[in-house]
Amino acid sequence: MRVPRVAYLPDSFHEINGVAHTSRNFLAFAERHGLPFLCIRAGSRANAFEQTEELRTLELRRSRASVGLEKDLHFDPLFFRHTHSIRRELLRFRPDILHITGPSELGLFGAYFAWEQGVPLAASWHTNVHEYAARRLDWLSRRLSPPSAGRLEHGVETGSLWATTRFYSLARVLYAPNEELCSMLERSTHRPCHLMRRGVETGQFSPAHRTRPVDDPTLILGYVGRLSVEKNVALLKKIEHDLLALGIANFRFLIVGHGSEEASLRSSLTQADLPGVLRGADLARAYANMDLFVFPSHTDTFGNVVLEALSSGVPAIVTPGGGPKYIVRDQETGFVVPDAGFAPVIATLAKDRERLTQMRAAARAYALTCSWDAVFSRVYDGYQDAFPADDVDREFQTQRPSF
Numbered sequence: 001m002r003v004p005r006v007a008y009l010p011d012s013f014h015e016i017n018g019v020a021h022t023s024r025n026f027l028a029f030a031e032r033h034g035l036p037f038l039c040i041r042a043g044s045r046a047n048a049f050e051q052t053e054e055l056r057t058l059e060l061r062r063s064r065a066s067v068g069l070e071k072d073l074h075f076d077p078l079f080f081r082h083t084h085s086i087r088r089e090l091l092r093f094r095p096d097i098l099h100i101t102g103p104s105e106l107g108l109f110g111a112y113f114a115w116e117q118g119v120p121l122a123a124s125w126h127t128n129v130h131e132y133a134a135r136r137l138d139w140l141s142r143r144l145s146p147p148s149a150g151r152l153e154h155g156v157e158t159g160s161l162w163a164t165t166r167f168y169s170l171a172r173v174l175y176a177p178n179e180e181l182c183s184m185l186e187r188s189t190h191r192p193c194h195l196m197r198r199g200v201e202t203g204q205f206s207p208a209h210r211t212r213p214v215d216d217p218t219l220i221l222g223y224v225g226r227l228s229v230e231k232n233v234a235l236l237k238k239i240e241h242d243l244l245a246l247g248i249a250n251f252r253f254l255i256v257g258h259g260s261e262e263a264s265l266r267s268s269l270t271q272a273d274l275p276g277v278l279r280g281a282d283l284a285r286a287y288a289n290m291d292l293f294v295f296p297s298h299t300d301t302f303g304n305v306v307l308e309a310l311s312s313g314v315p316a317i318v319t320p321g322g323g324p325k326y327i328v329r330d331q332e333t334g335f336v337v338p339d340a341g342f343a344p345v346i347a348t349l350a351k352d353r354e355r356l357t358q359m360r361a362a363a364r365a366y367a368l369t370c371s372w373d374a375v376f377s378r379v380y381d382g383y384q385d386a387f388p389a390d391d392v393d394r395e396f397q398t399q400r401p402s403f
Helices: 018-032 079-093 105-117 129-135 146-168 179-189 235-245 262-268 280-288 304-311 339-350 353-367 372-386
Strands: 006-009 037-043 048-052 055-061 067-070 073-075 097-100 121-124 173-176 193-195 219-224 251-256 272-276 292-295 316-318 334-336
Touching: 006 018, 006 105, 018 037, 018 055, 018 304, 018 372, 037 079, 037 105, 055 079, 079 105, 097 105, 105 121, 121 372, 146 179, 173 179, 173 372, 179 193, 193 372, 219 280, 219 304, 219 339, 235 251, 235 262, 235 339, 251 280, 262 272, 280 304, 292 304, 292 339, 304 316, 304 353, 316 339, 339 353
Parallel strands: 006 037, 006 097, 037 055, 097 121, 121 173, 173 193, 219 251, 219 292, 251 272, 292 316, 316 334
Antiparallel strands: 048 055, 067 073
């Protein structure tokens, strides 16, 4: 009995985003459990190949023709020059299944080689590309009348969703980080979809890293993530304005990240620190030193940063849109409220520190129930749906990794 040989081609690996974070942990999971696993990814090293027993990685460099989608995200229209290298490595590895994470250069390669080599394709949905596309038209839609802007954004979002789901229908089995997306994908593609939630390193993100006194009177409101339009970070300005209007003045924002909205936030927020991108111990301390995590995004499919905040003992306030609402237990580990509800909730907790302390403990307790091993164990379970029921050789379908 054996587990399937998995070739994994992620959209991103080294960058700072949910796909990259999940991908790094997927590779670490395979290494931890000695699973046959090939990861083909884009990076800074030219055709760098590594192998350790059953674990193999191939890193391919993007060209200077790459188009910047965000500060650390790119698409390389000349990536096809790596066709021979990818084909050669796949033939050497002999995967039972190819797993992609979206319509990137590597996602397109994965879909093509799955077809060429007769290997089942799995695809996981990590980013609401259709919503991002609509939000990125803000530069144009704000110049139009509200009805025209609405029609434009709706048309772009609907068209992008149609195109993306057509691509995902090439796979035999799908994954998504929340129930809402799974249901949408099953309706749109007629393919089975399994949950692929995300885990958290509870040792790395822990209240133990706090360096501020717990009774420090200043309320630190934290945000970690891309500072971009689709993250709805403009709401942070309104929150500051509304808190001051409610008579709450003893607070500061700690905003970690970079992006196109960074300059706007720096110029408009009067009570904020923006240290840029933080990693490792610096990021862990930043989380632990927050009192509340404020995450206004409506487009995130999961929200890794929300789970990292909870693990650090920081309750989170999120919107009813997107995946973070599935992480936060409303009024226990945080709050799920519309945009207009952020400031009133923060004001309430600013005056009730005892409740805030209780929520900090509940947030940490919830995070301790999450693990990456459980997440990826379920992914391997789902691979069974990629193989026809009448396959002669099915021994790898019924064997999952043992932990």
